[in-house]
Amino acid sequence: MSGLCAFCRTLRPSSDEEYIERLAKLMDNGNAAAFYQLAGHYASGSSGMPQNRAKANELWLKAGELGCAEAYSRLGYSFSNGMGVEADKKKAKHYYEIAAMKGDVMARYNLGALEGQTGNHHRATKHFIIAAKAGHTESLDVVKKGFTKGFVTKDEYASTLRAYHESQTEMKSEARDKAADFLARRADRRGSA
Numbered sequence: 001m002s003g004l005c006a007f008c009r010t011l012r013p014s015s016d017e018e019y020i021e022r023l024a025k026l027m028d029n030g031n032a033a034a035f036y037q038l039a040g041h042y043a044s045g046s047s048g049m050p051q052n053r054a055k056a057n058e059l060w061l062k063a064g065e066l067g068c069a070e071a072y073s074r075l076g077y078s079f080s081n082g083m084g085v086e087a088d089k090k091k092a093k094h095y096y097e098i099a100a101m102k103g104d105v106m107a108r109y110n111l112g113a114l115e116g117q118t119g120n121h122h123r124a125t126k127h128f129i130i131a132a133k134a135g136h137t138e139s140l141d142v143v144k145k146g147f148t149k150g151f152v153t154k155d156e157y158a159s160t161l162r163a164y165h166e167s168q169t170e171m172k173s174e175a176r177d178k179a180a181d182f183l184a185r186r187a188d189r190r191g192s193a
Helices: 016-028 032-044 053-065 069-081 089-101 105-117 121-133 137-148 154-170 174-192
Strands: none
Touching: 016 032, 032 053, 032 069, 053 069, 053 089, 069 089, 069 105, 089 105, 105 121, 105 137, 121 137, 121 154, 137 154
16 A cells, blocks of 8 residues: 555655644654754754754754764754854854764765865865765766876876776665656656546
8 A cells, every 4th residue: 555654554644734743653752863854944944844954953953963974964054054044154063073973974065065165175085985886976076177287196096996886786776766767757757647
């Protein structure tokens, strides 16, 4: 049945209110993903929530404290860009570092960008190499540019490229390809409707 939640096997919420109630129950049980999801709704003003970046940041902090690396990355982005908080590059770096240490590749990329902006190109390059090896395409592009400009050695670039391709290969599967095809066909049907 397509109307069932893939995780809890109950009927999908019929309204924004019911959906938010379910998130609240999960949050009461300390579910990091629920805090993260609700934060996203406050950030965008969706699912019946008013747009409130400050509230989103509070919820992302709680999600991060509960173990959600991407929530710390979102906090870093908020501090980097002054979204719901006063812009503060030190705090942005702090939250990006926590997220990167927990495995968030986008946070690692953003750390590289921050280090580059402050002129610490050696550290920036290290962050980009780590992110590229984890499969982050934009980081690989930066490493390639660094190689063409002489900031990255031939050996560093070669090992990064090998690890990037291995990472991409590991993420491929027949099931993922089928799911991607299904979603593309579904999007096409909706677009032509």
